[in-house]
Amino acid sequence: QKLDCKARFLIYQCVNSKIFNKISKASTSKEAWEILMKTYGDGEKNKKVKLQTLRRQYELLCMEEKESISDYFDRIQEL
Numbered sequence: 001q002k003l004d005c006k007a008r009f010l011i012y013q014c015v016n017s018k019i020f021n022k023i024s025k026a027s028t029s030k031e032a033w034e035i036l037m038k039t040y041g042d043g044e045k046n047k048k049v050k051l052q053t054l055r056r057q058y059e060l061l062c063m064e065e066k067e068s069i070s071d072y073f074d075r076i077q078e079l
Contacts, residue, residue, distance in 0.1 A: 004029050011036075054079060 007029035012020060015036075022039060026032035040046065057079055063072040 008032055 008026070011023065011029060011032050015023065019036070019039075023032040023035045026035060061076065061079070063069075
């Protein structure tokens with residue numbers, strides 16, 4: 001039980017207040033984690049969506065007419 005309290009505390013510290021309100025009523029760290037998983041999905045789905053989004057951003061990326069090479073390069077690195 002002591003480890004569970006510690007785990008819940010760590011989870012609470014890693015989320016913003018909006019998410020905290022969703023998981024604050026959980027009585028165990030497992031329950032809090034399950035709420036997070038239901039809300040945000042499993043990691044594999046999220047990875048695929050992020051990858052598709054990044055790929056699309058890359059495909060649409062082009063240098064603006066009055067943009068310097070340095071600025072364009074900075075935008076590429078931000079992806």
